[in-house]
Amino acid sequence: MAAPKFYVTTAIAYVNDRPGLHHAYECTGADALARFHRQRGHDVFFLTGTDENAPRNEVAAKAQGISTRALVDQHAAEFKQMADTWDISYDRFIRTTDPDHVKGVQEFVRRWIANDDVYLATYEGLYCLGCEAFKEEGELVDGRCPIHPDNPEYIQRLKEENYFFRLSKYEQQLKNLYRDRPDFCVPEIRRNEVLGWLDRGLKDVSVSRRNLTWGIPFPDHPEHVVYVWFDALINYVTGVGFGTDEKKFERWWPCDVHVVGKDITRFHCIYWPAMLMAAGVELPRQVFAHGFLENTVGRLSRSSGNMIDPLAAAAEWGSDAIRYLVLREAPFEKDSPISAEQFNARFNADLANGLGNLVSRTLKMAETYCEGLVPRPGGDGASEIALHATASRAIEEHDAAAARLYFADALAAIFTLVDGANKHYQLTQPWKLAKDPANALAVAASLYAGLEALRIVAHALWPYMPNVADSICRQLGLPSPAAAPWPDVARWGLLEPGRRVHSSAPLFPRLEPAKL
Ligand SMILES: [Zn+2]
Numbered sequence: 001m002a003a004p005k006f007y008v009t010t011a012i013a014y015v016n017d018r019p020g021l022h023h024a025y026e027c028t029g030a031d032a033l034a035r036f037h038r039q040r041g042h043d044v045f046f047l048t049g050t051d052e053n054a055p056r057n058e059v060a061a062k063a064q065g066i067s068t069r070a071l072v073d074q075h076a077a078e079f080k081q082m083a084d085t086w087d088i089s090y091d092r093f094i095r096t097t098d099p100d101h102v103k104g105v106q107e108f109v110r111r112w113i114a115n116d117d118v119y120l121a122t123y124e125g126l127y128c129l130g131c132e133a134f135k136e137e138g139e140l141v142d143g144r145c146p147i148h149p150d151n152p153e154y155i156q157r158l159k160e161e162n163y164f165f166r167l168s169k170y171e172q173q174l175k176n177l178y179r180d181r182p183d184f185c186v187p188e189i190r191r192n193e194v195l196g197w198l199d200r201g202l203k204d205v206s207v208s209r210r211n212l213t214w215g216i217p218f219p220d221h222p223e224h225v226v227y228v229w230f231d232a233l234i235n236y237v238t239g240v241g242f243g244t245d246e247k248k249f250e251r252w253w254p255c256d257v258h259v260v261g262k263d264i265t266r267f268h269c270i271y272w273p274a275m276l277m278a279a280g281v282e283l284p285r286q287v288f289a290h291g292f293l294e295n296t297v298g299r300l301s302r303s304s305g306n307m308i309d310p311l312a313a314a315a316e317w318g319s320d321a322i323r324y325l326v327l328r329e330a331p332f333e334k335d336s337p338i339s340a341e342q343f344n345a346r347f348n349a350d351l352a353n354g355l356g357n358l359v360s361r362t363l364k365m366a367e368t369y370c371e372g373l374v375p376r377p378g379g380d381g382a383s384e385i386a387l388h389a390t391a392s393r394a395i396e397e398h399d400a401a402a403a404r405l406y407f408a409d410a411l412a413a414i415f416t417l418v419d420g421a422n423k424h425y426q427l428t429q430p431w432k433l434a435k436d437p438a439n440a441l442a443v444a445a446s447l448y449a450g451l452e453a454l455r456i457v458a459h460a461l462w463p464y465m466p467n468v469a470d471s472i473c474r475q476l477g478l479p480s481p482a483a484a485p486w487p488d489v490a491r492w493g494l495l496e497p498g499r500r501v502h503s504s505a506p507l508f509p510r511l512e513p514a515k516l
Helices: 021-039 055-064 068-085 099-114 167-180 188-200 228-233 246-252 262-279 310-317 319-329 340-370 382-403 407-428 437-461 466-475
Strands: 005-010 043-051 092-095 118-128 133-135 155-165 208-210 221-226 257-261 287-290 293-295
Touching: 005 021, 005 246, 021 043, 021 068, 021 257, 021 287, 021 293, 021 310, 021 319, 021 382, 043 068, 055 068, 068 092, 068 310, 099 118, 099 262, 155 208, 155 221, 155 262, 167 188, 167 262, 188 262, 221 228, 228 262, 257 262, 262 287, 310 319, 310 340, 319 340, 319 407, 319 466, 340 407, 340 437, 340 466, 382 407, 382 437, 407 437, 437 466
Parallel strands: 005 043, 005 257, 043 092, 257 287
Antiparallel strands: 118 133, 118 155, 208 221
């Protein structure tokens, strides 16, 4: 029987800004989920990429005296570099300037036209060039966009003929969707916002812009381009073949989880399902809206001047460590304050003192007291039995939390086993036992349990810290956890006695106070 498929996406990054830590954070959560499913033998497709058709790119390119294409190429490369530096294991990095996306968007819009879901009308109102979105008069603060308070020039008064999408027609179907599928949008706090919008009623929305030369031409009406937000959403279907490769599309669609920021749930939980209904395409299974990284003055991004650069962060802490730190310090399901100091404290406590110490002491003791070979288990005492129980509970709790994208809880569960193994050594003290040859069985039992705990930790950590997990497995003489069949591999007692193990350089040298 074929393995179950799993299709996960991130939102695509708007290329006007440089990559921020919030982009890396979203990609890391989606990546952990993709790896979690791959490790369980599922056939996974992971899509991320860049949103490049905004009119503002043309303005920015003109100002720099380069072509719009050159500008978006340069910015897309920065996002790809960020994803690669953070070991984001995407199967496709889609760019909305890719020819198959352009073709797929036009096919998608043709279906709306065929379904009588678009009509021409005059739009008159305000538009923020920064958000590339229409604004209500009441949303502005002192005539400025609340998201772009430093850029009064972004607000334009527009009056133009646009194509409108009959969103209002889908109001009842959307209400039925949320009634019938309570987990369509999670966590619940986001779902409740969506229900509030539905209660207030839906108006038709403009889905084209007129007289722009950058963007995807509206089918049969090239004087219009598809409004960039709608073109961007359609990447989730074109990324797996919609409009160009029907076989591939059938293989992967519907998407299992769209991972998005909580600020764009209106687009993903109202517009996107309605757009799909109008095009006659099945709905995705779930939208997961993660929270924001915050510091004392708000969301971390370049425009607010409070950003930890994701490349600098990977260089400072290491790519595996920073992946751990963002997911551990900023629970995916809610907003979280973060700082470099907080990351350093967590690094020293969990990684240097916790995991790093467990790895180095376990392997060094195996070398010193067991000639570098996995000892034969047997004669387990209370501490070994307790550690085995801790391992079973940790895996159970981890799997339940990770499956619902509660990664901070998932990692906390794994670290109960790290802490449990370190406590096990404090209790059994193999370094003292080893002084008397009569204790050989007890030493072997203690170290076998420690090695086994470490093996299970490494396998559970692979979705979050793939390089560290590989390194621990190499030290245990085992292949990468990437290919190990879950959950069988998490069963206690699989480490074979007599296998050669060896210690390596420390995984996490302790950090000095934050430099960033
Ligand atoms: Zn704005």
